[in-house]
Amino acid sequence: xxxxxxxxxxxxxxxxxxxxxxxxxxxxxxxxxxxxxxxxxxxxxxxxxxxxxxxxxxxxxxxxxxxxxxxxxxxxxxxxxxxxxxxxxxxxxxxxxxxxxxxxxxxxxxxxxxxxxxxxxxxxxxxxxxxxxxxxxxxxxxxxxxxxxxxxxxxxxxxxxxxxxxxxxxxxxxxxxxxxxxxxxxxxxxxxxxxxxxxxxxxxxxxxxxxxxxxxxxxxxxxxxxxxxxxxxxxxxxxxxxxxxxxxxxxxxxxxxxxxxxxxxxxxxxxxxxxxxxxxxxxxxxxxxxxxxxxxxxxxxxxxxxxxxxxxxxxxxxxxxxxxxxxxxxxxxxxxxxxxxxxxxxxxxxxxxxxxxxxxxxxxxxxxxxxxxxxxxxxxxxxxxxxxxxxxxxxxxxxxx
Amino acid sequence: xxxxxxxxxxxxxxxxxxxxxxxxxxxxxxxxxxxxxxxxxxxxxxxxxxxxxxxxxxxxxxxxxxxxxxxxxxxxxxxxxxxxxxxxxxxxxxxxxxxxxxxxxxxxxxxxxxxxxxxxxxxxxxxxxxxxxxxxxxxxxxxxxxxxxxxxxxxxxxxxxxxxxxxxxxxxxxxxxxxxxxxxxxxxxxxxxxxxxxxxxxxxxxxxxxxxxxxxxxxxxxxxxxxxxxxxxxxxxxxxxxxxxxxxxxxxxxxxxxxxxxxxxxxxxxxxxxxxxxxxxxxxxxxxxxxxxxxxxxxxxxxxxxxxxxxxxxxxxxxxxxxxxxxxxxxxxxxxxxxxxxxxxxxxxxxxxxxxxxxxxxxxxxxxxxxxxxxxxxxxxxxxxxxxxxxxxxxxxxxxx
Numbered sequence: 001x002x003x004x005x006x007x008x009x010x011x012x013x014x015x016x017x018x019x020x021x022x023x024x025x026x027x028x029x030x031x032x033x034x035x036x037x038x039x040x041x042x043x044x045x046x047x048x049x050x051x052x053x054x055x056x057x058x059x060x061x062x063x064x065x066x067x068x069x070x071x072x073x074x075x076x077x078x079x080x081x082x083x084x085x086x087x088x089x090x091x092x093x094x095x096x097x098x099x100x101x102x103x104x105x106x107x108x109x110x111x112x113x114x115x116x117x118x119x120x121x122x123x124x125x126x127x128x129x130x131x132x133x134x135x136x137x138x139x140x141x142x143x144x145x146x147x148x149x150x151x152x153x154x155x156x157x158x159x160x161x162x163x164x165x166x167x168x169x170x171x172x173x174x175x176x177x178x179x180x181x182x183x184x185x186x187x188x189x190x191x192x193x194x195x196x197x198x199x200x201x202x203x204x205x206x207x208x209x210x211x212x213x214x215x216x217x218x219x220x221x222x223x224x225x226x227x228x229x230x231x232x233x234x235x236x237x238x239x240x241x242x243x244x245x246x247x248x249x250x251x252x253x254x255x256x257x258x259x260x261x262x263x264x265x266x267x268x269x270x271x272x273x274x275x276x277x278x279x280x281x282x283x284x285x286x287x288x289x290x291x292x293x294x295x296x297x298x299x300x301x302x303x304x305x306x307x308x309x310x311x312x313x314x315x316x317x318x319x320x321x322x323x324x325x326x327x328x329x330x331x332x333x334x335x336x337x338x339x340x341x342x343x344x345x346x347x348x349x350x351x352x353x354x355x356x357x358x359x360x361x362x363x364x365x366x367x368x369x370x371x372x373x374x375x376x377x378x379x380x381x382x383x384x385x386x387x388x389x390x391x392x393x394x395x396x397x398x399x400x401x
Numbered sequence: 402x403x404x405x406x407x408x409x410x411x412x413x414x415x416x417x418x419x420x421x422x423x424x425x426x427x428x429x430x431x432x433x434x435x436x437x438x439x440x441x442x443x444x445x446x447x448x449x450x451x452x453x454x455x456x457x458x459x460x461x462x463x464x465x466x467x468x469x470x471x472x473x474x475x476x477x478x479x480x481x482x483x484x485x486x487x488x489x490x491x492x493x494x495x496x497x498x499x500x501x502x503x504x505x506x507x508x509x510x511x512x513x514x515x516x517x518x519x520x521x522x523x524x525x526x527x528x529x530x531x532x533x534x535x536x537x538x539x540x541x542x543x544x545x546x547x548x549x550x551x552x553x554x555x556x557x558x559x560x561x562x563x564x565x566x567x568x569x570x571x572x573x574x575x576x577x578x579x580x581x582x583x584x585x586x587x588x589x590x591x592x593x594x595x596x597x598x599x600x601x602x603x604x605x606x607x608x609x610x611x612x613x614x615x616x617x618x619x620x621x622x623x624x625x626x627x628x629x630x631x632x633x634x635x636x637x638x639x640x641x642x643x644x645x646x647x648x649x650x651x652x653x654x655x656x657x658x659x660x661x662x663x664x665x666x667x668x669x670x671x672x673x674x675x676x677x678x679x680x681x682x683x684x685x686x687x688x689x690x691x692x693x694x695x696x697x698x699x700x701x702x703x704x705x706x707x708x709x710x711x712x713x714x715x716x717x718x719x720x721x722x723x724x725x726x727x728x729x730x731x732x733x734x735x736x737x738x739x740x741x742x743x744x745x746x747x748x749x750x751x752x753x754x755x756x757x758x759x760x761x762x763x764x765x766x767x768x769x770x771x772x773x774x775x776x777x778x779x780x781x782x783x784x785x786x787x788x789x790x791x792x793x794x795x796x797x798x799x800x801x802x
Contacts, residue, residue, distance in 0.1 A: 001596075001598065001626050001627060001652060001654070001655070003508055003509065003654055003655065003658050004507065004508060004509055004510050004511045004514075004565075004658075005511045006507060006511055007507065007508045007509075007658035007661070007662075008658075010658070010661045010662060010665070011661070012661055012664070013466075013661075013664040016466075016664065037463075039460075039462050039463055040460070041460060042460070043459040043460055044459070044460055044461040048461070049454075049456060049461075052453060052454070052672060053450075053453070053454040055450060058444040058445065059440075059441070059442060059443070059444055059445055059639055060445040060449070060450075060639070060640045060641065060642040060643055061440050061641055061642050062438075062440055062635075062641040062642055063642050065414075065417075095496045095500075095644065095666070095670075096666065096667065098665065098666035098667055099496075099666065102532075102666075106405065106407060106408065106532055107404055107405060107408045108404065108405055108408075109405050110405045110406045110407055111512045111534050113405075124664075124665045124666070124667070126665075127661070127662065127664070127665025127666075128665060130665075131503075131507055131532070131533070131662065131665070132532070133512050133534055164405075195402075195403075197402065225402050226402060234463075238460055238461070239461045240461065240462055240463040240667070240668075241461040241462055241463055241464050241668065241670065241671030241672070242461055242670060242671070242672070243496065243644075243667075243668070243669065243670040251402060253402070253404055254402070254404065257404050257405075257408035257409075257411070260408070260411045260412070260413055260414075260528070261408075261411060261528065261532065263413070263414040263417065263525075263528070264411070264499065264525045264527075264528025264529060264531075264532070265496070265497065265499035265500065265503075265525070265528075266497065266499055266525070266641070266644075267641075267642065267644070268644065269496075269642065269643060269644040269670045269672075269673050270642030270643070271453060271642070271643070271670075271672055271673055271676075272670050272672055272673070275672075
């Protein structure tokens with residue numbers, strides 16, 4: 001049976017595809033430090049599960065297609081802390097940030113139209129672009145610039161008559177880069193100039209370090225009707241398995257259209273929305289400990305990696321990822337496999353995500369890997385020793401074969 | 402800001418659009434019997450919530466993209482009761498039957514290609530077709546035939562070079578019709594003849610009455626690689642708010658492609674999957690009481706409606722819906738509004754779903770409404786008195802205006 005072209009075209013998860021090699025290494029008794037996937041180890045707030053278990057309706061019925069009113073209200077109050085004024089009607093609860101991306105793509109663009117995304121980017125945008133039959137047009141950002149936006153000229157070159165939106169992610173997965181306010185203002189002018197939507201994935205907004213502060217595109221004046229934010233509780237409250245995200249926009253037509261797509265899938269999960277309400281009511285101090293912990297991890301990882309003069313790495317200000325560019329590695333996919341198959345240091349190795357999968361441009365990122373600092377500090381310190389030893393061994397050998 | 406063409410095109414929920422009129426009627430003190438929406442009133446099994454609250458991991462982490470292994474195993478065992486042999490790899494857990502439809506559409510067809518669906522059909526198929534840029538090609542079924550399949554000649558006429566699949570729903574929403582084994586065999590020959598996939602929405606499989614038995618397309622021999630089943634616990638365990646569905650197929654390429662789409666949205670909700678495991682482990686006797694209750698409701702509704710000689714209605718064998726065709730009603734949308742705005746019987750009225758929204762053919766179904774028998778028997782009996790009185794009044798008045 002012939003499947004669809006898009007079923008053939010959609011990319012396999014570059015983060016998960018090394019799993020069989022990791023399993024084989026574990027079977028040989030090798031201990032693996034998992035730096036390859038952004039699964040936080042921070043405990044989910046106990047208030048979350050307590051709120052879920054308090055559910056006492058006899059029937060777990062369909063909820064509203066735009067989400068529980070109490071959750072949308074809790075989000076309004078949460079955003080007020082950041083001096084962002086929203087109303088419940090500006091928010092639609094989605095099945096995770098994932099579905100929020102799918103809805104945003106469907107609302108702004110038709111098949112064959114284009115979305116500009118700075119690369120490297122979160123690989124799953126590709127999957128949604130495939131489902132919505134959109135073309136992702138990458139704009140290159142570089143390790144040497146800390147993956148900040150390129151000059152306007154580079155953005156301009158990406159625009160065609162088919163461009164409908166610019167999508168950014170800040171704090172960024174996979175780079176950890178936090179866009180400066182000046183960059184956001186530059187984007188505002190850009191989308192205005194070309195009559196585009198500005199879609200912003202801000203699911204890591206709380207995770208900024210060393211005094212960096214996340215600024216939201218919702219704070220940009222004069223482009224309120226162009227802005228669509230993709231949001232999620234997955235990282236915010238370490239509740240990745242809950243699948244509670246949101247589409248946020250002050251453009252009423254955008255929200256009305258999003259609701260129609262939302263009605264087609266009936267509603268997001270009820271129980272986990274109840275948990276989210278409780279999480280959103282946690283005091284702001286909840287994030288202090290979480291942020292301090294990630295900041296420590298970032299320091300340890302950054303300090304260790306920059307002892308290698310042949311690594312290019314600007315200290316990222318947010319999220320919990322780094323893209324590490326390495327001289328002497330021409331094929332980071334091969335290098336990641338080497339670490340799992342042909343290397344260990346005293347019975348230990350590391351699993352990293354080859355960065356090629358985060359680029360739309362063929363051949364880009366092949367000298368880079370993404371690392372997530374989602375392990376406790378002592379483990380990260382040790383993982384860095386193991387990684388640097390593996391890198392040295394790989395460089396000496398020239399390549400795996 | 403110009404939205405996408407599909408955002409403009411996607412249909413508003415025909416079931417939910419009368420809600421403002423119902424709210425206004427309630428505000429006037431009118432009591433409404435809600436026959437318009439398929440929200441079961443059967444209690445969710447307490448085992449479901451108990452299993453959710455037993456969750457004790459510190460982190461609500463991402464689950465597997467294809468669902469929890471224990472849930473897929475529980476489903477394998479559940480299907481064995483119906484003598485349907487599956488393996489866990491034949492099952493991918495989706496965010497409700499809704500996402501299962503989206504995945505199935507994406508896997509079998511590309512933009513501009515066609516899916517044949519007997520009409521009237523579950524209106525949300527339209528939303529997914531819009532998202533996947535597919536064209537729904539309707540094949541008409543009729544109240545006079547109990548909404549069973551038309552002769553082969555009618556199916557043949559719907560085939561074009563762009564046809565990729567036939568989609569059926571049995572037991573059917575909105576008609577309640579249960580396809581006979583002979584009809585399934587006819588479909589098997591049809592999809593073989595034209596090299597199509599056969600997608601079957603079987604989310605009401607347990608809900609059959611009066612000795613009718615649901616037969617699954619998974620029982621058809623010789624077309625295993627063409628069959629994709631869309632499944633859900635929403636109705637099965639009265640857990641609509643859980644969003645736990647599944648794509649089921651023995652075609653390995655289909656499942657591999659479905660997994661790639663599944664990876665793009667990371668995972669289905671973890672807590673509610675745990676609830677589903679417990680529900681699937683309930684004894685088969687769980688359904689006896691549920692089925693007996695719905696069967697009683699069906700009898701009461703059917704007996705009452707067929708006292709009107711100008712209603713066309715063959716007794717449907719499954720689900721909990723009926724499509725009621727009424728002489729003297731030319732515009733059932735207007736009639737449904739009349740019931741809410743201009744009519745009451747001793748302070749009571751009924752809310753029904755105009756059937757036009759269940760048809761792709763313009764103008765079809767305008768003399769029909771869908772009713773769901775999701776209320777207790779005495780309420781259904783009373784609702785039928787109110788409905789028939791309203792119908793008589795409407796016919797006498799000629800129309801609303």
